Amino acid sequence: MQALLQLGLCLILLAAQYAPAGSAVPSSHCRRQCGNVEIPYPFGIDPGCSPGDGFHLDCKVHDGIERPFRSAFEVLDISLKQGTTRVLNFIVGYCYNTSTGSMEYFGRYGGLNEGVSSPYRLSDVQNRFMVIGCNALASISDRDGTGYEGYGAAACRNQSDLVDGSCSGIGCSQTTIPKRMYFYATTFFSTVNNSQIWKFNRCSYAVLMETASFRFSTKYITTNKFNGTNDGRVPVVLDWAVRDIKSCDVAKQNKTGTYACLSSNSKCVNSSNDQGYTCNCTNGYEGNPYLPGGCKDVNECDHNPCPSDGVCRNIAGEYRCSCRVGKKYAKESNTCNPNIGFIIGLTMGLFGLMIIIMISVFWGQMTIQKRKLNKVKQEYFREHGGLLLFDRMRSEKGLAFNVFSEAELRHATDNFDVSRILGKGGHGTVYKGIIKSSMLVAIKRCGIVDERQKKEFGKEMLILSQINHKNVVKLLGCCLEVEVPILVYEFVRNGTxxxxxxxxxxxxxxxxxxxxxxxxxxxxxxxxxxxxxxxxxxxxxxxxxxxxxxxxxxxxxxxxxxxxxxxxxxxxxxxxxxxxxxxxxxxxxxxxxxxxxxxxxxxxxxxxxxxxxxxxxxxxxxxxxxxxxxxxxxxxxxxxxxxxxxxxxxxxxxxxxxxxxxxxxxxxxxxxxxxxxxxxxxxxxxxxxxxxxxxxxxxxxxxxxxxxxxxxxxxxxxxxxxxxxxxxxxxxxxxxxxxxxxxx
Structure with a gap:
């Protein structure tokens, strides 16, 4: 028959009828240290120094050194911010007795005989159920609580199969546990754990422990010895919380009696493992949120968070950075940047007259540039043969050819908008335009022309303007006041x-x-x-x-x-x-x-x-x-x-x-x-x-x-x-x- 071990991490006293967390404030004479371990409130090691038996610890002398215990389990440390307690848990072994020829359990087990109303829960995030051995199959169960039952199996045929640091089933396996567990039992299955492979591995081991504290070693198999780091004990993490109230919302509605977050700068945090809540100090404060005035302001200026050329000023819950005159603090980049507003204001006051002069000079330059632009347009017009065109148009009044201004063609094409583009090619871009209110035309902005083409452009325009053949696209006019001429053709709509x-x-x-x-x-x-x-x-x-x-x-x-x-x-x-x-x-x-x-x-x-x-x-x-x-x-x-x-x-x-x-x-x-x-x-x-x-x-x-x-x-x-x-x-x-x- 399989041996059922009650491992005792039943993390809440059946008889734990402790008072509500906010009902008492501990005396200043309460000890807050046991050996090298700090005991912060709501935990206590002296009578009346904790809000109830669930948070009471025993300070015992072990091996000549004071150490805190919860029942038979030594407490390693307590975290108020994380809401965790680390204790040493016992490894259970299952070995082949060569004298009797049978399998036997060994190792210490039992201790914390607690129930569902205890502050403690086994951490499902930081713990794993470890099984070590060859052909080892063990179960972890919480039948009386969550009803959970899980299994861990480790197998190996040869010592060469084992790898240090690897816990994936060969010689070692790890299994997760669910939330809300406060008790578990371990069983080895003798049908798997038998004497046939004990030539190099006589013992199998099982334990629930902190994942971060474990690293598999092949020596656990080859030397038949897995004793952890503390005489057969290994760390396990317990999540604790104020469990008598389900959540922060309920607790805040009854602050006068049982609310545990007594500090004025504290906040309530819902427990992530079963019902209940813990307390934390708000940003900018640190300390014990379970005591009145326990959350103290953090002086951030001690760490010089401001830029090197700035000044830090600590205030309640935060800090302020300031810069010298002429600079402004930028919180996003944590730098002192020039204060543009201040500089502009000073500059405007001192150099107002200069700005007026500069504006006057600017407008004068604009007028000069406009005159230059008109002169350039006239030069382009002359280079492209515009004078020749005008002379010919005056001499031949019937010449059906127009010389457009750049402004006219920009208006016809919505300033040469991309939506008006009909096509692009090596010689220019063609736009759809509307002139004389309703006449559709094709307006072509030509590519770069060389000096020879510039000299001949006017003559060519005259010749092309006179071509009147039904099978040749009609040239209606041109614009010559730009560097590269613009041509205006009749609009032909049905493609190519x-x-x-x-x-x-x-x-x-x-x-x-x-x-x-x-x-x-x-x-x-x-x-x-x-x-x-x-x-x-x-x-x-x-x-x-x-x-x-x-x-x-x-x-x-x-x-x-x-x-x-x-x-x-x-x-x-x-x-x-x-x-x-x-x-x-x-x-x-x-x-x-x-x-x-x-x-x-x-x-x-x-x-x-x-x-x-x-x-x-x-x-x-x-x-x-x-x-x-x-x-x-x-x-x-x-x-x-x-x-x-x-x-x-x-x-x-x-x-x-x-x-x-x-x-x-x-x-x-x-x-x-x-x-x-x-x-x-x-x-x-x-x-x-x-x-x-x-x-x-x-x-x-x-x-x-x-x-x-x-x-x-x-x-x-x-x-x-x-x-x-x-x-x-x-x-x-x-x-x-x-x-x-x-x-x-």
Whole structure:
């Protein structure tokens, strides 16, 4: 049968009918020291020196030294602030008796035979139930109190399994206990603790003890000796409190009789282990809160909490720091900082006149700076050709071109607010603006221009202002009084050809005939710039994102940020290559000479995008970027045109038409610019192909020379349906206006 041990930590006297904690004040003759242990009130070692038997201790002589005891358990220390008492508890052993061949208990047990109304509870936070041994299984139970029963098991096969400091089940285990325990019993299970493994471990041990005081040693197993540090005793922590009242709220309602927190600067703290409460001094005070006047003010200035250049003044419960004249104490950083208010007041008093003079000088400088700004604006206006524009506008009264002020354009764009941005690009940022109350325009703040461009800017503005072609975005005016000119274009709302082919409008499923019409209209616009403008204009950045679409999805060539006038012989070279990768003329990249055939090459790439639905330059996995032009030319060389055509195109047009368009693109992509057709030839050939797509039964003459393209009559006025919507109804098409454009 298992042996049941009553370990005696039944931490409240059954007969403890002690008086309430606040009912008596101890005499000044009460001893407050037993040996080296301080005995603070409410504890006492003399009769009448504690509020009841539950707080009474015995001061006994043990081994020639005075020591306080609670029953048979020696008291090590008492903490008023933490509400704890540390006592020495007895280790219980369970050993194999080689003489009798049976297991026997040993060690002292029993002592504090207390009950539920005692001030003490076993600390569930600071204690653990320790079991040491090999094949040791022990239980800890409180059947008469909380009803708790827990187990600790320790096992090992070889001494090499043991590790100093490790208590995780091999040779040693530790188990937590619940709150509200005031008693426990320990039992070893003989079915596990047997003599088969006692070759190197004859004894097992069990004890409830303070966790912080324990560190496992392999010697406890190998030497069969675990005696703790005090002749077979180890520390255990007891939580104590005034238990006759459940909580602080109840105690405060009855302060006149039993309230234990007698000091005027004390506070009540609810017990964390069962009902009851303890007392603590409030912040800034220290001492014994259970005695009248027991909480004394702490003189914080003794520890110099103020900054080195400050002065500390102690007051009841706290302290004050002050600084010398001219400085102010900052509590958050504990520093003496300059007193700005004092300094400003002194400065204003002494230097008031100087401030008035400074204000006068400031306003004078503001006036001078404003005059300088106006002068700078006038200089910019002159540099950008503003005088030339005004002279021309006076001489040609019908010139429909406006020169705006910077203030007008700031008002039109809400001071160039980010919400007004339509697009950004290498040549500037485009904003949506409203002029003349209701007229929508696109306002482009250009990028940096060089000195040559500044000199030619006025002339170029005159030329661009006179371009009036339905397939070229109209330049309405400009602002020249800023360092970098600002341009004002007509507002084109239905996005770009790029978005129709690749972007957000791709879902519209635009028909091939519509894409062919848009390409033809764009070619007509570029042809006009090359052939009919005087002097001719080279666009320099032809790409699908610079072909805008108006309300009727008519193409309009835009963005002349990289454009130049057809150069004279001495200015034919561009110092820095401009344009967009994938569209750049290889000959231009080698020679830095921009010609009209450079625009033709870029337009050939646009035709490839329509045929293939692919981007001009793309990445495929980890490979290097691949040029759409090279892919296409390789397919044409190997007679594999159908492999690169997009399925939508192949399903909507005849191969005869697609080969004709592919041959045109191939001629545009000739490496030598002289071998490429002109934009007029390209526009004429697209016109012919459109007729073929509209009337495939008509046998058109297809006499083509190896080096010349035969063009046909312009058909840009034809009405062509867009995804089932007649051109006259296209403003109802579900496309979000205000797309990003102009600034590519």
């Amino acid at each position: 050809l790029f978005e129709l082919i690749h972007g957000r409008n791709q879902a519209l499923q635009i028909s091939f005939s519509t894409l062919l019409r848009i390409a033809h209209e764009a070619a007509e616009g570029l042809s006009f710039l090359h052939s009919y403008a005087s002097p001719p204009i080279i666009h320099g950045d032809v790409k699908t994102s610079n072909i805008l679409l108006d309300d009727n999805y008519m193409a309009k060539v835009s963005d002349f940020g990289a454009s130049i006038l057809a150069p004279s012989d001495k200015e034919q070279f561009v110092t820095m290559v401009q344009g967009t990768c994938g569209y750049l003329d290889p000959e231009y990249m080698q020679t830095c000479q921009l010609t009209d055939k450079s625009d033709v090459y870029s337009f050939g790439v646009i035709l490839l995008e329509i045929l293939t639905g692919q981007l001009p330059l793309k990445l495929e996995g980890t490979e290097k970027p691949r040029s759409l032009s090279l892919i296409f030319l390789s397919a044409m060389k190997e007679n594999n045109l159908e492999d690169v055509l997009v399925s939508q195109v192949k399903g909507q047009a005849s191969m005869e038409l697609l080969r004709g368009l592919a041959d045109l693109a191939k001629k545009c992509l000739e490496m030598c610019g002289d071998n490429r057709p002109s934009m007029k030839d390209v526009a004429d050939e697209l016109n012919r192909l459109r007729k073929l797509s509209l009337h495939p039964w008509v046998q058109l003459e297809m006499e083509m020379d190896e080096e010349n393209l035969v063009g046909g009559e312009s058909t840009s006025g034809y009405e062509i349906e867009l995804s089932g919507y007649p051109m006259g109804q296209s403003e109802n098409h579900p496309i979000n206006p205000g797309s990003s454009y102009y600034a590519r």
